[in-house]
Amino acid sequence: MSAHSQVHVPSWPGVIASLALVAVALGIVARARLRISRELVIAAVRAGVQLVAVGALLLAIFEYAGLPGAFAWAAVMVVIAGQVAGRRGSGVPRSRVAATAGLAAGGGTTLLALVLLGVIPAQARVVVPVAGMIIGGSMQAAGLALRRVRDAVTSGRAAIEARLSLGLTAREAFAPHTRDALHTALLPVVDSTKVVGLITLPGAMTGLILGGVDPLTAIRYQIVVMYMLLAAAAVSAYVTTRLAEAALFDEAHRLRC
């Protein structure tokens, strides 16, 4: 077995055959009178259509747009993920801008480091899925950080104002909340790094093993993935939190909202 052995993936007839499994689920749903048959059919069709569309888009990027196209796609992912994570901080001024900038910083530095260190080749077919993993992980971290920042303003207002009244700067007065937001943001990625392989067989490694790569080779990829997720989450959460904090206070060291 080696990375050069034949890649085993289902053929199109195989994919059609797997529809039998949707039928099994439908059968159970119908028998239990769950009234979600329609939703289940829509979900199954939607998954197929969505993935075909994404596959075609990725193929087009790999074939025609090359590396610039891959980075452009990564930028689109950052913008979409920034909206999603930013919504977690609704109530914090400019939270979507903070999240988008945080993800751009975290995703950009991590991706660039991987390419410049020669860990991954600068090819579109590598950059796009790696960027996806990085931005997905960072989105969770930035979203959690913003949620905690928002909670700090609602439930910690009296404490923040007490610190400001004692002559602390906005940054000093918010420091305990900044630490708390970063801590909360990084716990999931630290935990999943701890138990990787024991509790879950993560995506990159699973994909490579399914594709016929030998497990000891596949884990090399997964190790890199875990390390890059740590860095991306840390940078994204840090930049997002700092920007959110800056937007929370005016120049006279007062809460804006």
Added chain:
Amino acid sequence: MGRSRVVTFVLEAVGVRHGDAVILDDISVALRSGRCTAIAGPSGAGKSTLLRLLNRMLEPTSGRVLLDGTPLPALDVPALRRRVGLVAQQPTLLTDTVLDDLRVGRPDLTEDEARSLLAETGLPPAFAERPTAGLSGGEAQRVCLARTLALRPEVLLLDEPTSALDHASAEAIEQVVKDLRAAGGTAVLVSHDTAQARRLADDVLVLHAGRLAEHGPPEQIAYLRPVSS
């Protein structure tokens, strides 16, 4: 504490609006140094808003506030807030122990200084080691007052400091204001308690619906007169 200047704060045609609501309207007044000024009036009259203008926790929408002749926006904000210490109505403790709380604004505070600050507010010296969890409201408010006194402010701002406290705590806090006044310090006190204003103040401002209704020594203020039967 207590630099010998005649005037501390001057408010010039100060107004505060919140959307369409007028919180303070055209207030012009001087708060004199070396005195205790009480801000009295019914709730919702704008008393706390006026107090928060003095350490720039709030900005006037019109007019300006000067400290010793300098408009507040020209002063460094954290430095201003150390000169003008505010004690809020609700005590909020910030750390795990009383000593750590006293050090929030004064990281260099020694344990001896902490003990003497606690004594000023009528708390025993051993209180410094107490965890902040489980303090009564009165104890917490006295720690908050000591925490502000740790800054050695030139002006002490107190927002209804005794409104929800037991008698002993309220008395201890009033004693701090009296001691401060005796030492020539400056205090501005928001109080809806007319008897307290009479006991502590040299000067009284009465606010009514955001406007300055009365200003003068307590014996001349109609709002403070007990309702005669």
